[in-house]
Amino acid sequence: MRDLALCLFIFTLAKHVSSVPTKEQFQSCLSTISKNPNNLTKHTSDSRLYTASLETSSPSSNFLNLNFTSLKPILTLKPKSESEIKKAILCSKKLGVQVRTLSGGHDYEGLSYLSLTPFIIIDLVNLRSITINLTEETAWIQSGATLGELYYKIAKTSKVHAFAAGICPSVGVGGHISGGGFGTIMRKHGLASDNVVDARLMDVNGRILNRRMMGEDLFWALRGGGAASFGVVLSWKVKLARVPEKVTCFISQHPMGASMNKLVHRWQSIGAELDQNLFIRVIIDNSVEGGQRRVKTTFQALFLGGVDKLIPLMNQKFPEIGLRAQDCSEMSWIESIMFFNWKSGQPLETMLNRDLRYEDLYFKAKSDFVQKPVPENVFEEVTKRFLEQETPLMILEPLGGKISEVSESESPYPHRRGNIYNIQYMVKWRVNTVEEMNKHVTWMRMLYDYMTPYVSSSPRGAYLNYRDLDLGNNTRINTSFEDARIWGEKYYKGNFKKLGLVKGKIDPTNFFRNEQSIPPLF
Secondary structure, eight states: OHHHHHHHHHHHHHTTGGGOOOHHHHHHHHHHHHHOTTOOSOOOOOOGGGGGGEEOSOOOOTTSOOOSOOOOOSOEEOOSSHHHHHHHHHHHHHHTOEEEEESSSOOTTOTTTOOSSOEEEEEGGGOOOEEEETTTTEEEEETTOBHHHHHHHHHHHOSSEEOOOOSOTTSBHHHHHHTOOOOTTHHHHOOTGGGEEEEEEEOTTSOEEOHHHHOHHHHHHHTTSOGGGTOEEEEEEEEOEEOOSOEEEEEEEEESSHHHHHHHHHHHHHTTTSOTTEEEEEEEEEEEETTEEEEEEEEEEEESSOHHHHHHHHHHHOGGGOOOGGGEEEEOHHHHHHHHTTOTTSOGGGGGOTTOOOTTOEEEEEEEEESSOOOHHHHHHHHHHHTTOSSEEEEEEEOOTHHHHSOTTSSSOOOOTTOOEEEEEEEEESOOOHHHHHHHHHHHHHHHHHTGGGSOOSSOOOOGGGOOGGGOOOOSTTOOHHHHHHHHHHHHTTHHHHHHHHHHHHOTTOOSOOTTOOOOOO
16 A cells, blocks of 8 residues: 555656756756845846855765665755755745755765755755863754764764764764664663753744744754754764773673573673663674684674773673673774774774765665563574575664663653663665566565564664665655554654654654654644
């Protein structure tokens, strides 16, 4: 039924293709507003304002698995000022086209630069300033900045500060924060969105609203509810976390088998209950040894302290792993980010590379939340299934700690107390054909179906930053709130209704929309 609805939507859309504005019409509108911001009726051909920042090609899609055939953007804007964003929004409204806001371009389904309806891209790459205030222990970050740029700036400013967010340096701050934001210090300091103290949003009318002006309901919605549904977040003010000058990391790899299954099973029972300073995640993937494909499991850990404190803690709580001091490395917090990216020893300037991607790989990803330990035999079956693929991946990240101390309704991200870890599933491939995509996506969906009895239910939880259109999508321009609940409650649970009510107030005409945006509720 979902595929039929999508086909009907595309058929309806096709009838209006002839009315799609041209690049020249859009440029003319921009020029008109530049001369008279209050006059949206007179068109001129002067496009000099945007000459340096216009591109007609979309960002590289190699990073992403394309789950639908997107139209090409009418144009891509790379504004150098907030006023240019306002002009782009006003012209989009006037000409009847959609806006896609691109921060880092890491949306798992490409919704930051793909669309079924005519659209432009606002690429925030030129708006990425970072201002750190050590007295307040805060930072203002423009949404075009990447996590790597933020971490680098923090490290160059202080040896004892960090920000609780993810480990991929090229991920854009804007999307990451607005979807929640997992990271290696989240058990101690919470999600990235938990640490937002202010934001500046441009709404559908081009107004810029800070926290005081937008009100607490909209501010609540931005912190984990997917900000693209409500407007364009220009910048975030975040609370920095204090960290020791030296932290400790270790990696422990093991071939999958009966003994390894027992280790993973033990980790399930303790990962969310360990000291909040200790983060141990589990990575299950494939390796090739002697020409033979094998499945291996890696424990990858960060401890906010020295090895002298970590070893006694591990001996007490997780002696089964047999950790020794020589297995550990002490380093700065910024170096731990490099460690988790398998780039230890490389210059810190590597963090500034905005082009880090899964090189030439397409992928499909899904997510789950686990509330009680999965039986050992499940990992035996996972091992068998992994041997069918060249590059499958499961990442199990522990929750608990600070995350569980926040109530389910305090922010849109609801997967708090009672969830012991999150699963990210992923399968990658190199050949960009429909046949290859279908083969790997089918495999992924079968693995996901197999895991159904062992994960959260009613609803089965999912993490917005691992976006998954298999959960459902908006197949009409004005998809109803009720229809959207099929996917919305998996991301947000009971918070989905409040998100709809906020949307109804800030964007009642549903201008800011995509295939999984919040529909307005009145």
